[in-house]
Amino acid sequence: MKDSILTYLWWISNASWISNGNVSGLGWSLKDQMGSEYFRLRACSRSLSALHAEMKSLLWATSCMRDMRITSIRFETNCLDLMNITTNPMDWPTFATEIEMYQRLQEDFEDVNLFHILRSRNGRADALAKEARNRGYIFSYIDQIQSDGGALRRIGLSAST
Template sequence: MDPTATRRINRYPRLQGCHKQVSPHHTELKSLVWALKCLSRYQRYCNYFVIHSQELVKMIATPEDWPAFAAELNEFKTLWASYQDGQVVYKDKSSNTKADFLARQARTRKHVFSYVNTCVPHWIDIRNSTFADSS
């Protein structure tokens, strides 16, 4: 691999590209598991996760009702054990404008990815977004 490309990749340790999963629910759950792994790797623990999928909240609450997701839910459960009093809560897209903006921008790219950070990726145009106020 070209050394310049390696430096670019290393600048974004919390950016992950992946192939499309079996279903959108698999992708969402895999992204949540990846975020937990990333936070754990950097010894950062967040006890409050806001997601825009009611089904994912239901999966986490009643994993036995979702046998197709057993492997992913077991991995989540193992990682989640280190989070004291953690919560995964639902918030609709219209109320979660920053996450919705990131999702819309991501759809314009040619691959699926997950992003966990407090700052906006450099490739997103934030001039007409709610991020413009926080940068």
Template sequence: MAQKILDQGRTQGTISQEYDDDESISHLPRCQVDASWVKDSAFVGGGCVFDIEPGIHTYGSFGIDQVLFPLHAEFNILLCAMKTALQLGFSTMSFESDCLQLVKLINDEEDWPIVASERNEFDHLHTLFIDFSISFIARKHNVRADLLAKGARSQKSLFSHVNSVIPSWLASNANLFVLN
């Protein structure tokens, strides 16, 4: 099942939900995102993997201040990934998240007061893309972003790291980046 919304105006955007692994066909460039949140931590970790072309990747990891709920973390890391995509010069991007609640929230354009500030920032960033999509992917297909997110949270600091090289603190998991 896929749902699409085309924006009227400057941005031609598609927001979709994918429920069946077999139906999900990724388009390049794409960015897989994930957040790592635990209740009693001072920081949230975030990870994103930009697949630019086959075999060409850029990895992003972020340490941000703790937020109230996991949904806030997922939304904030999506915003970090959107900003990074724009800074890298991409005006077209297919984002993928294993947080179905986030994808549904964006797709359904529901008014959730608890994430109003994140939604406002999303709406602004979304207008800066010529072509934008967000879809749900199974957790098993989001391993690289998950590892980056957990590794970022374990750094226990505020930071942003974007590079074509896997962060040194994930060197022991490098083989998982090749396999996924």
């Protein structure tokens, strides 16, 4: 996947945050044109709020897509506020830095779309984010792949130092 530029993919992200937790969990799943699914989960320092964690998840996943040389992507989220932040950035001055980072990342894509989905359609990314948060410690990411009908296979791990 890293050797060729992929054109259009379907991607879902989510974050898991609790007020008394030590970490925020981030997760995303990606399905390509061939039916293969890619998954990543990550735990980072606890964000200020659930919405901050969602924004961190969007930034991380967008950066991952760029690093994977994906040129067009359909991002999906169940977080309406995240949609609002990206479409009405002036209404969210608290997120000015994050909005600027997201806008810079978007410049690396030919086509980027962000869509709202029901929470019930966000099960995989939600489970990944919760798994990352429940580990209770910070780690960079765990990378997995699943082909149509195949079992999950871990393809990478990066531990935080």
